[in-house]
Amino acid sequence: MLKFSAEQYLKEMAESNRRIADGAKMLAQIKDDDVQIATTPKEAVLRQDKTTLYRYLPTREPSLRLPVLVVYGLIGRYTMADLQEDRSLIRNLLNQGVDVYAVDWGNPGRADRWQSLEDYIDGYLDGCVDFIRARHGIDAINVLGICEGGVFTLCHAALHPEKVKNLIVTITPVDFHADVEEERIERGFLNVWTRSLDAEDIDRIVDAFGYVPGQFMGMVFSMLTPVKSLTKYNVDMLDVFDSEDKLMNFLRMEKWLADRPHHPGEAAKQWLIELYQQNRLVKGEFTLDGRPVDLSRLTMPVLNVYALDDHIIPPSCSKALAPLVGTKDYSEIALPGGHVGVFVSGKSQGIVGKGIVDWLRERC
Amino acid sequence: MSFNYEKANSLLAEWLERQRTAFRSFPSVSDQPGNASQAAELWRSYMLWLTLARILPAQSDAIEDPTDPLVAPTGGGLEGLVGRANESPSFATLWDADRKSMRSYGAWLEMRNASAAHRGLLDKAWQEAHRRFLVELAKAEADGGPLIDSWRKGLDHWLAIANQCLLETQRTDEFLQTQKRLLRSAMDYRLSLRELAEEFCEIHQIPGRGELDDLSRTVHELRRELRALKRRDSATPVTGQGRGVVGC
Numbered sequence: 138m139l140k141f142s143a144e145q146y147l148k149e150m151a152e153s154n155r156r157i158a159d160g161a162k163m164l165a166q167i168k169d170d171d172v173q174i175a176t177t178p179k180e181a182v183l184r185q186d187k188t189t190l191y192r193y194l195p196t197r198e199p200s201l202r203l204p205v206l207v208v209y210g211l212i213g214r215y216t217m218a219d220l221q222e223d224r225s226l227i228r229n230l231l232n233q234g235v236d237v238y239a240v241d242w243g244n245p246g247r248a249d250r251w252q253s254l255e256d257y258i259d260g261y262l263d264g265c266v267d268f269i270r271a272r273h274g275i276d277a278i279n280v281l282g283i284c285e286g287g288v289f290t291l292c293h294a295a296l297h298p299e300k301v302k303n304l305i306v307t308i309t310p311v312d313f314h315a316d317v318e319e320e321r322i323e324r325g326f327l328n329v330w331t332r333s334l335d336a337e338d339i340d341r342i343v344d345a346f347g348y349v350p351g352q353f354m355g356m357v358f359s360m361l362t363p364v365k366s367l368t369k370y371n372v373d374m375l376d377v378f379d380s381e382d383k384l385m386n387f388l389r390m391e392k393w394l395a396d397r398p399h400h401p402g403e404a405a406k407q408w409l410i411e412l413y414q415q416n417r418l419v420k421g422e423f424t425l426d427g428r429p430v431d432l433s434r435l436t437m438p439v440l441n442v443y444a445l446d447d448h449i450i451p452p453s454c455s456k457a458l459a460p461l462v463g464t465k466d467y468s469e470i471a472l473p474g475g476h477v478g479v480f481v482s483g484k485s486q487g488i489v490g491k492g493i494v495d496w497l498r499e500r501c
Numbered sequence: 502m503s504f505n506y507e508k509a510n511s512l513l514a515e516w517l518e519r520q521r522t523a524f525r526s527f528p529s530v531s532d533q534p535g536n537a538s539q540a541a542e543l544w545r546s547y548m549l550w551l552t553l554a555r556i557l558p559a560q561s562d563a564i565e566d567p568t569d570p571l572v573a574p575t576g577g578g579l580e581g582l583v584g585r586a587n588e589s590p591s592f593a594t595l596w597d598a599d600r601k602s603m604r605s606y607g608a609w610l611e612m613r614n615a616s617a618a619h620r621g622l623l624d625k626a627w628q629e630a631h632r633r634f635l636v637e638l639a640k641a642e643a644d645g646g647p648l649i650d651s652w653r654k655g656l657d658h659w660l661a662i663a664n665q666c667l668l669e670t671q672r673t674d675e676f677l678q679t680q681k682r683l684l685r686s687a688m689d690y691r692l693s694l695r696e697l698a699e700e701f702c703e704i705h706q707i708p709g710r711g712e713l714d715d716l717s718r719t720v721h722e723l724r725r726e727l728r729a730l731k732r733r734d735s736a737t738p739v740t741g742q743g744r745g746v747v748g749c
Contacts, residue, residue, distance in 0.1 A: 140650045149652045250714060251721040260728060322668045333677035341688040347714065360671060364664035372656065
């Protein structure tokens with residue numbers, strides 16, 4: 138039923154104009170320096186080439202004996218786990234007495250073209266794990282992987298199970314072809330798009346740039362929500378202009394999105410061809426330096442956290458981990474919300490951090 | 502080959518006529534609730550570019566035909582000419598730089614055509630969204646479909662339909678193929694520019710990108726070898742040795 142008058146329409150337009158004027162006024166008063174992300178105090182404790190290991194400064198007495206290492210992937214940056222003070226997985230962990238470390242892969246460029254997943258997983262990540270083990274005088278630590286970083290931690294733990302006490306993976310793809318089971322059209326297009334390319338196309342991108350540009354990945358992600366990508370800076374801004382808080386949240390997310398590093402070339406080929414296209418991990422055919430990554434070697438407790446409305450990594454791709462692990466202590470937390478929403482939405486704050494810490498407490 | 506002015510003029514005339522119709526359909530300000538046809542006209546008036554898009558099928562179809570001189574204003578023959586030149590046998594010491602330039606031009610032409618074909622496909626998706634929205638409006642009036650009691654609700658409804666149409670299009674083989682062609686041609690063009698840049702660097706004794714890639718590969722392999730050696734020689738964990746480790 139259609140029920141609105143021209144007068145009502147004009148009133149709505151007037152209200153929209155008022156919001157635009159208010160928003161423009163707010164924007165004029167905000168400087169880029171006012172928009173800060175990843176503000177939780179931390180110190181760099183280890184550098185390996187461009188990779189930096191940070192340790193966050195504790196906010197209270199430790200309640201867990203073993204530290205947690207947060208590992209993000211090479212698509213996007215770890216700062217997503219600490220977007221702002223009231224939306225920060227890192228702060229939530231610290232506030233519950235967890236000793237938190239995080240890996241920053243830096244800004245890979247053309248010179249990092251030949252860096253492969255072996256270098257990141259068995260080199261830098263393993264170096265970080267060893268450093269924390271040595272620093273704390275312990276045999277094994279807790280590791281928390283996010284998205285592509287979740288795959289890194291799965292591979293690392295499968296190759297070095299003795300170094301990982303508990304493994305937590307969040308929004309992590311395991312079966313890269315499980316998207317075909319999804320009934321919702323808005324889910325899994327990233328998988329469809331990657332499979333539509335030939336391996337030579339991915340080689341071409343890497344040949345042409347030396348890496349997969351961060352902007353290129355951003356463009357691919359924008360296809361997952363085609364209209365949202367078009368209305369982001371116009372229609373949706375009307376809602377963002379509701380309040381300064383909303384506007385600041387939006388601008389912080391924009392800052393995180395703008396800081397999208399390039400994906401090193403050889404590692405990108407492995408990620409897109411061997412995993413996304415050939416689905417080798419779930420088939421047990423994925424190798425690092427010739428060593429097979431056997432997920433049945435994951436004998437430590439495993440917690441798998443996924444988002445029910447994740448359009449980038451559909452839940453079916455993450456849930457595929459369950460039958461592959463070698464441990465009987467396998468748990469899942471299914472959270473409402475989307476891919477990034479797990480960490481940055483107001484609703485999920487507390488749920489993720491508390492869920493993870495409760496799970497760890499039962500196992501330490 | 503010449504530009505098809507007759508076809509272009511006919512398209513332009515049709516577009517102008519449709520613009521006139523759309524402007525005439527602007528409703529006068531009234532406090533009476535609108536009906537479906539008024540809303541449809543209002544919608545058309547705000548989506549003039551889509552009114553233009555409605556005449557695009559002819560163009561979109563033509564885009565897939567690279568010989569159509571309207572959509573390939575430089576003339577389909579030029580692509581053929583460049584293609585033939587690029588495929589001709591090369592000589593050891595003759596026209597090397599010219600061939601590279603010609604290859605780059607051919608890659609640019611292919612990228613432009615791939616882009617036009619891809620845009621044409623997206624235009625069709627927008628037209629389909631437009632059609633579905635008008636049908637929904639008429640249905641809402643006829644059988645009491647979803648209540649649209651504000652302009653914003655109407656806009657959100659339109660955006661939801663457009664999103665659905667675009668998502669459906671993106672999953673078609675046609676879309677995936679045109680996008681692959683566009684990506685491939687864009688990368689080929691970029692690589693052809695690199696080839697030209699390497700030529701310039703060679704002449705002026707500047708290290709080219711290929712040379713730097715070789716160098717970074719050598720450094721990378723040395724680092725890996727060093728890491729493996731340190732691991733083998735060390736009984737304790739390496740804590741990042743051999744990767745430029747600096748304890749902080």
